[in-house]
Amino acid sequence: MSFTLAIVGRPNVGKSTLFNRLVGKRLALVDDQPGVTRDLREGAARLADLRFTAIDTAGLEDVTDDSLQGRMRRLTERAVDMADVCLFIVDARVGITPSDLVFADILRKRAGHVILAANKAEGAAADAGVLEAYSLGLGEPIRLSAEHGEGLNDLYTHLMPLADGFAARAAEDAPEVDVTLDEDEGDMEAETPMPTAAKPLQVAVVGRPNAGKSTLINRILGEDRLLTGPEAGITRDAISLRIDWAGPESRDNPEGDVIPMRIFDTAGMRKKAKVQEKLEKLSVGDGLRAVKFAEVVVVLLDAAIPFEQQDLRIADLAEREGRAVVVAVNKWDIEEDRQGKLRDLKESFERLLPQLRGAPLVTVSAQTGRGLDRLHAAILRAYEVWNRRVTTAQLNRWLSGMLEAHPPPAPQGKRIKLRYMTQAKTRPPGFVVMCSHPDKVPESYNRYLVNGLRLDFDMPGTPIRLWMRGQNEANPYKGRKKAAPSKLRKHTDGRRRD
Numbered sequence: 001m002s003f004t005l006a007i008v009g010r011p012n013v014g015k016s017t018l019f020n021r022l023v024g025k026r027l028a029l030v031d032d033q034p035g036v037t038r039d040l041r042e043g044a045a046r047l048a049d050l051r052f053t054a055i056d057t058a059g060l061e062d063v064t065d066d067s068l069q070g071r072m073r074r075l076t077e078r079a080v081d082m083a084d085v086c087l088f089i090v091d092a093r094v095g096i097t098p099s100d101l102v103f104a105d106i107l108r109k110r111a112g113h114v115i116l117a118a119n120k121a122e123g124a125a126a127d128a129g130v131l132e133a134y135s136l137g138l139g140e141p142i143r144l145s146a147e148h149g150e151g152l153n154d155l156y157t158h159l160m161p162l163a164d165g166f167a168a169r170a171a172e173d174a175p176e177v178d179v180t181l182d183e184d185e186g187d188m189e190a191e192t193p194m195p196t197a198a199k200p201l202q203v204a205v206v207g208r209p210n211a212g213k214s215t216l217i218n219r220i221l222g223e224d225r226l227l228t229g230p231e232a233g234i235t236r237d238a239i240s241l242r243i244d245w246a247g248p249e250s251r252d253n254p255e256g257d258v259i260p261m262r263i264f265d266t267a268g269m270r271k272k273a274k275v276q277e278k279l280e281k282l283s284v285g286d287g288l289r290a291v292k293f294a295e296v297v298v299v300l301l302d303a304a305i306p307f308e309q310q311d312l313r314i315a316d317l318a319e320r321e322g323r324a325v326v327v328a329v330n331k332w333d334i335e336e337d338r339q340g341k342l343r344d345l346k347e348s349f350e351r352l353l354p355q356l357r358g359a360p361l362v363t364v365s366a367q368t369g370r371g372l373d374r375l376h377a378a379i380l381r382a383y384e385v386w387n388r389r390v391t392t393a394q395l396n397r398w399l400s401g402m403l404e405a406h407p408p409p410a411p412q413g414k415r416i417k418l419r420y421m422t423q424a425k426t427r428p429p430g431f432v433v434m435c436s437h438p439d440k441v442p443e444s445y446n447r448y449l450v451n452g453l454r455l456d457f458d459m460p461g462t463p464i465r466l467w468m469r470g471q472n473e474a475n476p477y478k479g480r481k482k483a484a485p486s487k488l489r490k491h492t493d494g495r496r497r498d
Helices: 015-024 068-082 098-110 124-136 152-173 183-188 213-221 278-293 309-320 338-352 372-386 392-406 443-456
Strands: 004-007 040-047 052-058 084-093 114-120 203-209 239-246 258-265 297-304 324-330 361-363 417-426 430-435 465-470
Touching: 004 015, 004 068, 004 098, 004 239, 015 040, 015 052, 015 084, 040 152, 040 239, 040 258, 068 098, 084 098, 084 124, 084 152, 098 124, 114 124, 114 152, 203 213, 203 278, 203 309, 213 239, 213 258, 278 309, 297 309, 297 372, 309 324, 324 372, 338 361, 361 372, 392 417, 392 443, 443 465
Parallel strands: 004 052, 004 084, 084 114, 203 258, 203 297, 297 324, 324 361, 430 465
Antiparallel strands: 040 052, 239 258, 417 430
């Protein structure tokens, strides 16, 4: 991407609608209610032949205190400082407000390049608002309709001359990516595909409202990139952030394991019965999509009230989706009896989430940063197990031992034969057992095999899929027509007669 474009303006002027139009996906939540967007959302945007990074921002409001709106404004101002170009959106149907004048003055002082656009400009009703936009002193406004896709050609015309300069800068800063591999090295394939810059490890952080998800991700990033505060339910969108997360240093690896990751911050998930507002339903749906696209899901609990019913549902959802799961207990810095609490947590974990038996359970403090090294190691460990592959020879030797130790039952007098076993997939590990009467195998015997796989092949915590499939045991000659007897018979001397 050659440059970044921050879309800024008052609440409810259509910034998120335009952002979705530029990235070609419905990434940002859109609603008639003002102030839906709170965090900064980045996306790969495309406009004709231009490729750039678009940043959707919270609506600028004329507040400077430490309220939620004040923190949102500071985050948007930070995006203005980061961006190469600012696209200032005003509402053509409402006209220029006093807030627009204040923010136009801020942009003149802080932004290097500002483009003015009058959105919702379709029809004659918006003509007066477009003319009034000239009073901001930011040049000729572009007439836009983000909802209908009108005016994007004019936006392209304004961006094109700026993009050429930024493209030259990007070419100078680009890293070397064309590397020639030795033929022998090219044939070798690692057991676990390591994340790369092109395909980073996808990690989703989920949990109940106010568990500290955004604070934890800010601590990992080392900057206040996400909006945080004491209010529950601040996060609304599933925000994805790119990071090279360095693990703990060691004597053998002084720089630590630097892993390219894309971390998703999700909205807090409450019980379904409590989710009544349309906006919260959209937020929860956005978080569920993040879980489906993730490779590792970090279920964040509050140390004061861990393993509530909603926590169990969220962890079970991640397991059913087949994702590697790490359970992290936040706010550990304010816990007094840590040894006793940790013992109780492990006991509750084993009892309440048997389907995730052995999954990593780590304690962290998002406020102080303690435990992040353990979290980093747990995520990599869960990812490695999620990609685990076992050879067919190993599986069948293992299956023979399991059958000898505990043969399958014979329901209704029908003996079940487990013939052989193979691994069909990874991510998560999936195994197929060829057997007779697959529909008669009881669920308890499936659990016996799955628990044995976890223990003997060191696959704790990861979801394991096991399928029983039957074989066609029918006589291969059954159903064929018998050949008609020959009318010619041979004499003993080899001559034939009728």
